[in-house]
Amino acid sequence: MMRKISYLMAVNEALSEEMARDKNVVLFGEDVGIFGGCFGVTQGLFNKFGSERIKDTPISETAIIGLAVGSAATGIRPVAELMFMDFAGVAMDEILNQAAKMRYMFGGKAKLPLVIRMPYGAGISAAAQHSQSLEAWFTHIPGLKVVMPSTPYDVKGLLKSSIRDDNPVIFLEHKVLYGASGEVPEDEYLIPLGKGDIKKEGKDVTVVATGMMVHKALEAASNLEGEGISVEVIDPRTLVPLDEGIIINSVKKTGRVVITHEAPKRSGFGAEISAIIAEKAFPYLKKGIVRICGKDTPVPFSPPLEQFYIPQTQDIINGIKYVMG
Amino acid sequence: MEKEEMISMLEKMIRIRKFEERVVDLFAKGKIPGFVHSYIGEEAVAVGACSVLKDNDFITSTHRGHGHLIAKGGNLNYMMAELYGKKTGYCKGKGGSMHIADLDLGILGANGIVGAGLPIAIGSGLSIKVRGTDQVTVCFFGDGASNRGTFHESLNVASIWKLPVVFMNENNHYAISFSQKKSMAIPNISDRATAYGIPGLTVDGNDVIAVYEAVKEAVKRARNGEGPTLIEAKTYRYRGHFEGDPTTYRSREEVEDWKKKDPINVFEDKLLARDFITKKEIEDIEKEVVDEVEETVKFAEESPYPNPEETLEDVYA
Numbered sequence: 001m002m003r004k005i006s007y008l009m010a011v012n013e014a015l016s017e018e019m020a021r022d023k024n025v026v027l028f029g030e031d032v033g034i035f036g037g038c039f040g041v042t043q044g045l046f047n048k049f050g051s052e053r054i055k056d057t058p059i060s061e062t063a064i065i066g067l068a069v070g071s072a073a074t075g076i077r078p079v080a081e082l083m084f085m086d087f088a089g090v091a092m093d094e095i096l097n098q099a100a101k102m103r104y105m106f107g108g109k110a111k112l113p114l115v116i117r118m119p120y121g122a123g124i125s126a127a128a129q130h131s132q133s134l135e136a137w138f139t140h141i142p143g144l145k146v147v148m149p150s151t152p153y154d155v156k157g158l159l160k161s162s163i164r165d166d167n168p169v170i171f172l173e174h175k176v177l178y179g180a181s182g183e184v185p186e187d188e189y190l191i192p193l194g195k196g197d198i199k200k201e202g203k204d205v206t207v208v209a210t211g212m213m214v215h216k217a218l219e220a221a222s223n224l225e226g227e228g229i230s231v232e233v234i235d236p237r238t239l240v241p242l243d244e245g246i247i248i249n250s251v252k253k254t255g256r257v258v259i260t261h262e263a264p265k266r267s268g269f270g271a272e273i274s275a276i277i278a279e280k281a282f283p284y285l286k287k288g289i290v291r292i293c294g295k296d297t298p299v300p301f302s303p304p305l306e307q308f309y310i311p312q313t314q315d316i317i318n319g320i321k322y323v324m325g
Numbered sequence: 326m327e328k329e330e331m332i333s334m335l336e337k338m339i340r341i342r343k344f345e346e347r348v349v350d351l352f353a354k355g356k357i358p359g360f361v362h363s364y365i366g367e368e369a370v371a372v373g374a375c376s377v378l379k380d381n382d383f384i385t386s387t388h389r390g391h392g393h394l395i396a397k398g399g400n401l402n403y404m405m406a407e408l409y410g411k412k413t414g415y416c417k418g419k420g421g422s423m424h425i426a427d428l429d430l431g432i433l434g435a436n437g438i439v440g441a442g443l444p445i446a447i448g449s450g451l452s453i454k455v456r457g458t459d460q461v462t463v464c465f466f467g468d469g470a471s472n473r474g475t476f477h478e479s480l481n482v483a484s485i486w487k488l489p490v491v492f493m494n495e496n497n498h499y500a501i502s503f504s505q506k507k508s509m510a511i512p513n514i515s516d517r518a519t520a521y522g523i524p525g526l527t528v529d530g531n532d533v534i535a536v537y538e539a540v541k542e543a544v545k546r547a548r549n550g551e552g553p554t555l556i557e558a559k560t561y562r563y564r565g566h567f568e569g570d571p572t573t574y575r576s577r578e579e580v581e582d583w584k585k586k587d588p589i590n591v592f593e594d595k596l597l598a599r600d601f602i603t604k605k606e607i608e609d610i611e612k613e614v615v616d617e618v619e620e621t622v623k624f625a626e627e628s629p630y631p632n633p634e635e636t637l638e639d640v641y642a
Contacts, residue, residue, distance in 0.1 A: 026455055052455070058485070063478035066444015071452040073433060073445070074383065097438050098445060105424035106434060107416035108639030144638050166642035 002185060008178040010152035011041050011117075014159035015079065017188065019049050022077060025163060028055035029064055029081030029117075038083045039119055039178055053109050061087050065094035067117065072114035073102065077163060084130045085120035085172065088137070099168040100143030113166045115159070121212055121262060123176040128298035131306075133263035135212065138170045139239045139272065145169045145193055146239040150214035152182035154237055157191030163252075165193060174211045196243035198250070202232035205256040205320050208247055208273055209233060213260040213292075213311060220316040229324055239269055247273065248281050255286035256323040260316055265293035290319045326533070328601045334376050334533055335596060336610050338368040338589050341392045344401060344615045347622065348391070348408060352568045356626075357408045359421050364392035365562035369588035370495045371396035373536025373558075374463050377544050383431040383449045383462040385442030387495075388423050389562070390435030393465050399431050405621035411628035418631045419639065431460075439500075440473030442466055443492070447479045450488030450553075461489045461547040462559035463540065469500025471514045480555065484521040491543040494557040495530065501566040502574035515557035523553050530558030531588040534595075560588070 005013070019025045027042065027183045033056040036043035046054045047199050050276055057064050063081060068080040082088055090093065095116065098198075122131035138146045145167050149155040155173065162169040200221050209217035214235045221231035236242055251257055257277055259270040270291045277289060292311045300306050345365045352361045361442060364371070367389070371480040375384065394404060400415075407414025412524055414423045426434035436442050444551035446464035453460045470476060471494060483490045494514050498505050511517070518525020525544075528535045536558050543554035561583035565572045572580075596602045 021454040024455065026451070028451075045548075055451075055486070058478070058481060060478035060482060062475055063444050063447060063482045066441075066475065066479065067451050067482070070385075070433065070445035070448015071455070072448070073428070074449045074452040076452045076455050078448075091440055093441060094444055098436075098441055102434065103642060104639050105416060105420040106428070107414070107419045107425040109416070109426065109428055110434075111642050113642075127466075145641075 002183040004181045005152055005184050006178065007152045007155055007173070007180045008039065008041055008181070009052040010156035010184050011173060012043065012045070012160060013043065016045060016048065018160055018163045019045070019053060025079065026055065026071070026076055027079045027081070028057050028067060030057055030059055030083050032056060032081050037081065039074040039175060041178070047210045061090035061093055065091040065099065068114040068116065068215060069098045069102065069112065072112045073110050077113045079115045079163060080202045081117045081118060082118070082173065085227050086132050087135055088134060088203055092288060095138070095144070096141055100141045104143055111166045112168050115162045115169045115171050117171045117173060119173050119175045121174040121176055122299045123212070125301055125303055125306060127301040128166055131299035133261065134296065135239055136263060136267060136269045139269055143168065144188070144240060146172070147193060147237070148172045148210050148239055149237055150174070150211055150235050152180065152184050154197070155193060156184055157189050158193065158237060161190045161193055165304045172211070176212060191237070193238045194241035194243055194248035195238070196234055196236040198246065199233040199235050200231065202230040204230045204254055205232065205323055206231050206247070206250040206254045207231055207260060207316065207320065209235060209260045210239070210269065212262055216311065216313045217260060217316055219313045220320060223277065223313070223317060224320060226235035229320065231320060244276055244280070247277065251277050251281040252284045255284050257285070257289045258292060258316065258323060259289065260292040260311055260319070262294050262310060264296045265291055266296045268293050287323045290323055292316050292319045330376070331596060332602055333539070334372050335535055335589070335592055335602070336614070337372045337396055338533065339610055340591065340614050340617070341368045341395045342589060343611070343618050344419040345391060346393060347618045349564065349568055351622065358410055361422055361568045362389040362566065363562065363564040363568065364389050366583065366588070367497060367530065367560045368392055368496055369533035369592070370493070370530050370536055370560055371465070373473060373533040374465070374493050374540045376537055377540045378461070378463060380635055381431055382460050385433045385446045385449070385462065385464045386435040387442060387465055387467060387470070388435060388437055388439065389467070390423070390425065394425055394427070394432055394435070397432050399425070399427055399432060401617065401621045402624040405625040406628050409625040409628070410630065411625055412631040413624070413628040417635065440466060440475040441468035442521070442639065443470070443475045443479035446490050447483050447488055450483060450490040451486070453489050454486070459548050461491060461544050463491045463493050465493045465495060468494065468496040468498060468505045468514060469499065469503070469508070471517065472500070472508055480517070480521040480523065480553065483553040484523045489547035490553045491540060491547060492553060492555045493540065494555065494561050496557050497562045499562070499566070499575065504574070515555055521566045523555060525555040527557040527559060530560030531586045531591060533588060533592050
């Protein structure tokens with residue numbers, strides 16, 4: 001049987017392997033050194049690679065992303081960590097106007113092989129400034145790639161590919177998933193960006209889910225099996241580039257769609273997926289598209305409030321039953 | 326300094342002046358779209374600083390970047406074509422005046438965001454350290470940029486990591502209309518170096534040799550692994566912030582006073598006094614440079630526009 005490791009250790013292994021493979025891979029961020037990262041993701045790397053390649057920065061998010069942009073443009077492969085995705089606002093110019101646009105503005109003459117890792121997501125009562133899922137901000141900026149893995153296997157293979165990619169990659173790690181365990185081979189493997197995954201095959205309804213919601217969608221699918229509803233769960237894994245084909249093919253098969261993400265529904269990435277389905281598979285739809293998403297509020301602190309904010313398995317079940325009705 | 330090197334510096338300053346004068350003229354005639362920020366009056370800073378550098382050293386530039394690009398050896402034809410939005414331009418018409426770059430010459434780009442070059446400059450400094458070369462980066466930025474958080478974060482990180490970066494402040498005394506006197510409570514931007522534990526000095530930004538000497542020392546420190554330096558060069562832009570700026574925020578007298586200290590005239594007088602050059606030789610340089618600039622206009626005007634479909638290219642590598 002294949003070994004199981006946590007999502008957190010899968011990220012750690014990907015970083016460690018890529019740093020061992022390529023001396024131009026350098027990692028920096030707040031408390032990533034001897035402390036091992038706020039969530040423990042970079043534990044052990046400082047001792048392995050030393051202070052020249054694992055660099056603690058001051059609390060200077062603007063400088064962190066600027067370091068990534070300037071160093072990537074001049075020949076190395078930086079992996080920058082923002083301690084929480086919510087802090088991206090502090091460094092937004094460096095992401096929006098520098099990293100994303102430099103290659104284009106220079107007529108294709110620059111290469112920016114950089115990764116910005118951002119822990120995101122709600123579920124630990126971290127409140128409104130430490131719990132957001134802001135992926136839609138970044139998918140709306142041409143020039144960035146956006147990766148959002150849901151399992152230990154995916155996070156490792158996709159992070160390794162992201163580090164080897166010659167473009168700026170926003171790499172999202174759900175903080176609640178850090179503790180999740182899953183099968184990860186000992187041998188090296190890569191997962192290409194832009195390739196979605198069918199997490200469970202089914203024939204009656206397609207659920208397109210991202211991040212944490214993949215697990216809730218699988219739970220919903222399993223619960224509904226007893227009721228004779230066959231649910232197909234699609235995890236796009238990367239939002240940019242997006243594997244439209246895997247979604248469209250599934251919709252053509254089932255004709256029923258539920259889209260679920262943790263971010264607020266309004267202008268969330270689900271709206272994009274919904275529009276793509278409407279444009280490319282409308283004649284196949286037997287029922288209107290349903291979105292099961294976070295509330296259009298900041299993420300609240302108190303556990304009952306926070307759980308109300310986050311889409312739950314039952315909400316997804318209700319959505320599936322609605323489109324089946 | 327050798328006589329030849331000084332004459333070459335004068336020639337570069339004249340090249341910037343003549344290029345910019347022509348650009349201003351072409352913009353007024355509606356030949357150049359977008360915005361143009363003229364470097365006229367500040368030539369000594371770019372030329373003094375870049376004359377210290379090797380081809381593989383880096384610079385980061387600003388929205389007022391034409392002078393930096395020319396001083397670092399940028400190709401005038403490609404520059405002018407880019408200003409016109411032509412396919413033969415540095416960025417194939419995708420960038421324009423504020424985004425010209427030449428990575429082969431270490432020019433990491435002009436930048437449309439004030440103060441955005443500083444974090445990029447420290448990134449290049451980190452890359453130099455990781456790759457273990459003896460390159461340096463000269464980071465140009467203005468007085469306005471030194472009030473941005475990017476300035477403070479970048480100087481601090483460069484200082485603690487001893488990055489090989491020279492922070493080259495061009496204090497032209499105005500952030501668009503807001504004078505430095507009103508935008509900060511200290512007389513010299515270089516005073517801020519103290520806060521980061523790095524050397525800071527102010528030089529006459531209209532004296533190309535003063536800029537050169539200061540940058541030379543700072544570059545030596547940087548290459549020796551001693552870390553960054555903040556140099557403030559006090560200078561003046563003759564034109565408005567952008568072409569079309571009515572400059573109601575400053576007096577005619579102030580402008581005339583600065584023109585008496587014109588960086589090119591001052592340097593020419595020095596070279597003439599030392600018999601390094603004759604008036605005739607200066608006129609010959611001017612004539613040659615004017616011809617060169619006219620060639621760039623011809624090149625730009627005869628070049629094709631990019632095909633509209635090219636909009637879709639170069640987003641991703």
